[in-house]
Amino acid sequence: MLTRIDHIGIACFDLDKTVEFYRATYGFEVFHTEVNEEQGVREAMLKINETSDGGASYLQLLEPTREDSAVGKWLAKNGEGVHHIAFGTADVDRDAEDIRQKGIRVLYDQPRTGSMGSRITFLHPKDCHGVLTELVTAAEAPTDEH
DSSP: OEEEEEEEEEEOSOHHHHHHHHHHHHOOOEEEEEEETTTTEEEEEEEEEEOTTSOEEEEEEEEESSTTSHHHHHHHHHOSEEEEEEEEESOHHHHHHHHHHTTOOBSOSSOEEOGGGOEEEEEOGGGTTTOOEEEEEOOSSOOOBO
């Protein structure tokens, strides 16, 4: 069962400049940063609030580390902006399979490792009214590691 909006992914050309915009404009601070080599991105997670299920909601800022990454290709085509929305779930495997049974294309056969040690998969945007949708099961206890 999907429990919350885990994060909204925002693609950007310059991660440091984009982080500074969100800090100066809204007061959001970086909670976690990392480079995900598999996905070809450098990212910053900005915590927005805690949630009733013990998780949190974030903005995920994504800068491609290579042009051929999914985010790099998306930026080249669309420019900066909202890339995807992610919903939190206690069991990404179960929920992905339930959604697959409803005829929605799940992009990964098995969930992969995402931000902060989470397990993730994506749903095809053409099956979700044009929105790239991510399902996320958070690691046991996300920590502030920037």
